[in-house]
Amino acid sequence: MESRLLLLFVMLCSVSLPGCALFGAAPEESVDDDTTPVVIDPGIERRDVKRPDIDRENFELSAYAGLISIEDFGTNTVAGARVAFHITEDVFIEAGYGASEGEETSFELLSGNAQLLTESEREFTYYNASLGYNVLPGEVFFWGNRAFSSSLYLIAGVGSTEFAGDDRFTINVGAGLRVLLNDLIAVRLDVRDHLFDTDLLGTDKTSHNIEYHLGFSLFF
Amino acid sequence: MRELVIFVVMLACAAAHGRPVPVTVDEPYIELHTGPGRGYPVFHVVDRGERIEVLGQRTTWFRVRTVRGKKGWVHQEQIEQTLRADGSAVDIERLDLESFSKRRFEMGVLGGDYGGANVISVYGAYALSPHLSTELSVSQGLGSFSDSQFVNLNVVHQLFPERRLSPTFTLGTGVIRTQPRATLVATEDRTDQTAHVGVGVRAYVTRAFVFRLEYKSYVVFTSRDDNEEIDEWKAGFSFFL
Numbered sequence: 001m002e003s004r005l006l007l008l009f010v011m012l013c014s015v016s017l018p019g020c021a022l023f024g025a026a027p028e029e030s031v032d033d034d035t036t037p038v039v040i041d042p043g044i045e046r047r048d049v050k051r052p053d054i055d056r057e058n059f060e061l062s063a064y065a066g067l068i069s070i071e072d073f074g075t076n077t078v079a080g081a082r083v084a085f086h087i088t089e090d091v092f093i094e095a096g097y098g099a100s101e102g103e104e105t106s107f108e109l110l111s112g113n114a115q116l117l118t119e120s121e122r123e124f125t126y127y128n129a130s131l132g133y134n135v136l137p138g139e140v141f142f143w144g145n146r147a148f149s150s151s152l153y154l155i156a157g158v159g160s161t162e163f164a165g166d167d168r169f170t171i172n173v174g175a176g177l178r179v180l181l182n183d184l185i186a187v188r189l190d191v192r193d194h195l196f197d198t199d200l201l202g203t204d205k206t207s208h209n210i211e212y213h214l215g216f217s218l219f220f
Numbered sequence: 221m222r223e224l225v226i227f228v229v230m231l232a233c234a235a236a237h238g239r240p241v242p243v244t245v246d247e248p249y250i251e252l253h254t255g256p257g258r259g260y261p262v263f264h265v266v267d268r269g270e271r272i273e274v275l276g277q278r279t280t281w282f283r284v285r286t287v288r289g290k291k292g293w294v295h296q297e298q299i300e301q302t303l304r305a306d307g308s309a310v311d312i313e314r315l316d317l318e319s320f321s322k323r324r325f326e327m328g329v330l331g332g333d334y335g336g337a338n339v340i341s342v343y344g345a346y347a348l349s350p351h352l353s354t355e356l357s358v359s360q361g362l363g364s365f366s367d368s369q370f371v372n373l374n375v376v377h378q379l380f381p382e383r384r385l386s387p388t389f390t391l392g393t394g395v396i397r398t399q400p401r402a403t404l405v406a407t408e409d410r411t412d413q414t415a416h417v418g419v420g421v422r423a424y425v426t427r428a429f430v431f432r433l434e435y436k437s438y439v440v441f442t443s444r445d446d447n448e449e450i451d452e453w454k455a456g457f458s459f460f461l
Binding site: 088095147158 | 239304459
């Protein structure tokens with residue numbers, strides 16, 4: 001009798017007191033109950049992280065003009081274009097293309113009408129891929145207190161030169177100065193030596209072709 | 221004429237620049253440098269709570285403008301400590317080893333030796349998965365007696381894409397065109413099909429910069445009785461996007 005009364009009491013409790021639901025009601029109902037204290041809410045909404053759309057300006061496109069001394073074939077104007085990709089603040093890689101024309105050798109000039117090369121063979125074109133390193137970041141003062149950010153860089157690479165009807169494997173080494181006129185436009189002054197092996201004049205030798213040029217570049 | 225075309229392209233690029241991103245400084249202060257590098261002097265500081273506009277990014281440096289109109293360069297670590305309009309921190313992609321293993325496009329230049337001749341290659345690659353990528357390369361071989369141009373299409377398997385240093389295996393095919401030197405007695409140009417296998421090493425250096433070293437063994441299917449076998453060694457660098 002007593003046990004029946006106890007059972008009735010417990011059943012009444014489980015219905016009237018939600019806190020006692022654990023004893024009477026089914027366990028799944030107790031989980032759904034609103035008043036159950038929640039320790040960790042598994043339903044946290046994922047934060048929508050959106051990256052800001054900031055312009056990247058790691059590429060540098062430039063056009064240049066200057067002079068190149070083609071060994072044995074005089075000095076002539078050179079013009080070219082190049083595109084660089086800045087990997088870190090120190091290192092950049094660059095691909096370039098330039099064109100010039102060889103003059104007559106001293107032998108051709110002195111002998112009168114002897115011609116070593118045809119007109120089309122005198123065309124001097126090169127392309128290269130180089131790795132540059134900014135060694136001296138600093139500022140250039142052109143006048144008064146007006147300062148421009150600048151960097152002196154060392155650059156070297158490999159490529160190919162077409163001259164006298166043949167392509168030649170070419171190594172280029174040099175240095176340059178880049179002055180930022182504003183945030184996106186820079187002036188570049190380069191000195192570059194293009195070295196390749198040639199047997200054009202009968203003996204094998206390494207020809208040095210020193211070029212210096214001034215260029216404008218734009219970051220984008 | 222070419223210079224003119226380049227100039228027009230430059231103008232088009234300059235015009236394509238996007239809008240500035242406004243942020244609020246959440247550090248005690250941030251430093252503005254005169255140029256995009258640690259070697260450029262600090263000329264201005266912006267205090268906590270002040271707003272700046274981020275105009276552009278070059279490597280790990282950000283071009284900013286203060287409310288007073290001062291322009292300078294701030295390092296990525298300090299930009300990441302600023303807040304956006306909704307109070308969230310500015311989240312900027314960091315180029316690291318993880319982004320290297322998740323890269324999609326890769327471009328690079330390699331130089332070396334191709335059967336005794338100097339060789340230069342330019343390649344573009346597309347990653348099909350972290351392990352597998354396909355590459356298209358254009359090469360020029362410059363020897364003492366002949367020049368050659370070749371185009372190759374190959375599949376590269378990178379063994380450990382998540383590691384800084386990983387071996388690679390290459391299998392591919394291509395076409396080679398050989399021209400004798402102009403100073404030699406003229407012989408005919410010829411074009412042949414090739415196949416190659418290779419092994420290499422790929423080393424992640426920093427940011428988007430990767431160093432590569434590879435060896436390839438080529439078989440040139442000539443029109444003569446025997447096929448030609450050529451060894452190629454190359455080293456170079458690449459960057460990924």
